[in-house]
Amino acid sequence: MGKNKNGLGLFLNIFLTMTKFGFFAFGGGYAMIALFENEFVSSKKWITHSEFMDVVAIAESTPGPIAINVSTYVGYKLKGFWGSLVATTGMCGPSFLLMYLVSLYYDQFMANRFIYAAFKGIQVCVIFLIASAGIKILKKIKKTPANLSVLIITGIGMIAVSLFSLEISSVVFILFGAAVGIAVYLIDSKKKGRA
Amino acid sequence: MIFLQLFLTFLKAGAFTFGGGYAMISIISASVLSYGWMTEEELLSFLAVETVIPGPIAVNMATYVGYEQGGFLGALIATIGVVLPSFVIILIIASLLKNLMKYAGVQAFLGGMHPSISGLILATAATMGLKIFFGLKTVESALHFDIKSIGVMALVVAISLTWKKIKKKEISPIILIVVSGVMGIILFL
Missing domain, CATH: 1.20.5 (Single alpha-helices involved in coiled-coils or other helix-helix interfaces)
Structure with a gap:
């Protein structure tokens, strides 16, 4: 990298690296974590191993595709706001372009009987x-009674929503789970406070 | 105003897509079906096509639905909508809240979501299975067994279990996609 380390060269490097991953992002975000680690930690040394593990934990628990979250974070770390914008665009670009091309010919494509x-x-x-x-x-997931109840209620609830064509958004179930999580945490910390 | 509808629909999906793209299917399919942007059959076959395109499901879905409803601009607006929430949240965490994950309350909130996300994803698989294998879209639909699809499923499950037993690791989804595609040509042509 040499003299390009802090100039436009780094932006280009970030963009091309993320684009490369964007093209090979098969098999979901989890499958990509190992590839990311290899590139960002071992080969490019953009981020330390322990920070990378933190980033993965954040990416898994915040909304949005894991691969995009990781690339936004790494981009920000290297070059601030513009770095994160370049990284995110690089990561989304290939799937946007490929999917756009498929969309143009989708109907002809699906008309082929093979x-x-x-x-x-x-x-x-x-x-x-x-x-x-x-x-x-x-x-x-920890198999606590609260967690298992949330799991079963959401699972059966969503199947019922589909079979009976109910108008309940799945967001409701996600927020319900979060509310139970907080309630359990508050009850537990109160108990600990008394003991 | 189709562009605003697209933007808001995908913004909401982006904001609530925890736990990977599959959790998003149930959020996005409700809106896509209620606006009449896709029929149920189109949605199911799109999800199959989507697996062979690299990249996050969220981006692929936004691009396709956006294009169908509003051309290039629609595709762009829907994609920006779906990416924006995570972009903003990660920026805030990266710049201000590096220790966010260490607060117990935040962990309780996020940890509580995991069981419901798992339930959501499993329910998505179950409802798709009911539709494809048994023709059950709603409680009123007549039961119709699709033996060919059930056969493909049995084969996919058998291959992945055998692979895990012999190789001691998970099979690549790419192999399963290729096998089921070939089986599709043999059985459904």
């Missing part, structure tokens, strides 16, 4: 991928 049949098969695979993502999060 492609249509292949995607009918892939539809089934999507169910499997979604279910395994849900199970992955499920495994990480």
Whole structure:
């Protein structure tokens, strides 16, 4: 990098690195964390290992795609606001462009009966991928009565919403979970206070 | 005002997409279906197409729905809407609140979301399964078993379990997508 380290060269470097990841971002955000670590920590030394682990924890628990959150953070760390803007644009650019191109020809594309049949098969695979993502999060949760009740209420609630065409947004269930989390925390800290 | 509708719909989805893109499907599909931007069948086949495009589901979905409803500008506005909440939140954390995650209250709030996110994602898979395997869209729909789809699912599950047993690690989703695509051509053509 040499003399480019603090100039426009770094912006370009950030942009191209994120674009590269944007093109190969298959398999969801979790799959990308190992690739990110390799590039940002080991090879480019943009961020230390322990800070990277903090960033991943933040990215997982704040809204938005994990890959985008990590790139926004790393961009900010290197070059402030403009760094984060360049990094985020670089990360989203490839999927935006590819998806835009697919959108232009989507109907012709799906009119091909081979492609249509292949995607009918892939539809089934999507169910499997979604279910395994849900199970992955499920495994990480502490199995307390409160957590399990929230899980079951949300799960059954959302299936009912779909089957009975109810007008309840899933946001309601997410906020309900957060409220239970805070209530349990307040009750626990009160108990500890008394003991 | 379609651009404002697109922007606000995807802004909301971006603000509540915790735990990866799949949690977003249930949020976004409710709006997309109620505005009539997509039918249920179109949504299901879009999710299949989306898996072969790299990048976050959120961005892919915003780009496609935005384009369909408002051309290039629609795609751009929807994508900016979906990315904006996380961009702003991460900027605030990176600049001001580096220790945010260390507060117990914040952890309790975020930790409480995880069980409901897991429930949400599993319910999304279950409702898609009910539709595709049994034809159950609402309680009134007639039961219709799709043996071919159930067969593809059995194969996908069998391959991934065997892989895990022999190789001791998770199979790449790319392999499963290719296998199910080939099975689709064999069975549904």
